[in-house]
Amino acid sequence: MPEGDTVWQAARRLHIALAGRVLTRSDLRVPRFATADLTGRTVLDVTARGKHLLTRIEGGLTLHSHLRMDGAWRVYATGRHPRGGPDHQIRAVLGNAEWTAYGYRLPVLELIRTAEESGTVGHLGPDLLGPDWDPAEAARRLGADPARPLGEALLDQRNLAGIGNVYKSELAFLAGVTPWLPVGELAPGTPERLAATAHRLLEANKDHPERRTTTTRRPGTPLYVYGRAGRPCLRCGTPIRKAELDDRVTYWCPGCQHGPTTESPTTPATPEAP
Template structure:
């Protein structure tokens, strides 16, 4: 699933391609929006909010989209063949005289009044990449339920908007605790929140997400850009202990996510051990 930094990059690409331009193509391929037509309206901006994208157009309208697991916006020069997937996966097409943005496999697509944006993003916590970032409020929300496992608290977008599974795993490792540690038992919650903001801010400008410093990254061949995520069974980059993986619940059935941890570096509960 794209995380906050990836969505921020997508918003910047869309904004660069569309903002300030008049739409000459508008095709929203969902039953509820099939008759909506944005042609003739100028795109004002494309703004990220956590993992949500808000494309604002002239006339007080916002096209809200969410990428979830495998959605994507692709941008093509006008007239170029679209190559992001088969035609039946296209959910939205927005075109100007110079560029065409094509939304593939978008599970969420809404057209609403810009004044009503809070209806779809008002529940989100502070966004480390947004102008509303408030570390104190993020910390307050994260610790509001001290007994909740830290991994689940980090994945809850009502606490910090934009933190996904990769960052959850990496932040727990950098804090040297397992994702199942009760959030209230975290020794330095302020440090975790600050590290999350720092990593997201750094990675929004990078083509490949990186959480490891060069001294650690280059120890492995090929160089490893993440400490734990996706490395089950391989040696920890810090202590060499094999990395383990289990599921952490998001709080809803079917929303479990793989959680990686190093038994040598991280303290706290693990599945089957309190």
């Protein structure tokens, strides 16, 4: 599932291509909205809210989309054939005289009233890349359920919006605890530090094509643990472990992170490629 910085980048690309321009093409390929015609309307802005994309359109309408695991928006010069996947995977087309945006494999696509956006994204916690970012509130929500494993709390978008599996694993590593440690067992001040670190990392990565959490510049080492199963920890040299639970993958270092671990690791026999 894309992280918040990836969704932010998608929103920026769409905003640059569509905002302030009149739609000359509109095609929503989902049964509920297949007859909706947005041509002739001006796109006002495109913004990210956590992992949600909100395309606001003249007339008080918002096209809400969510990428989930496989979704993507691709922008091409109008008249150029898209190459984001087979045509039958296209779920939405928004075009103007210069640019056309294609939404591929979008599991969530709905046209709502802009005034009713809160019913769709109002449940989200402070947005790590949004104007509503509130580190104190994010830390409070993160620690609200002391028995909850840290990894689950970090992934819950109601706590802080924008964290996915990559940042979940990296933040737990940077905190020196496993993702299975109950948040109530974190050292005092750790929720505040986690919220601040998450914000700093997403801000630093939102303008770069390669996500980086490490300070080393050695090739192939942008991340501390994610995607590095079987390879030595960049800090202590212990092989990184990997587990897949509930359709989510988790990475951690047994040497650097203390706390409970899964009973069913799935670390590959050969190290994962960088």
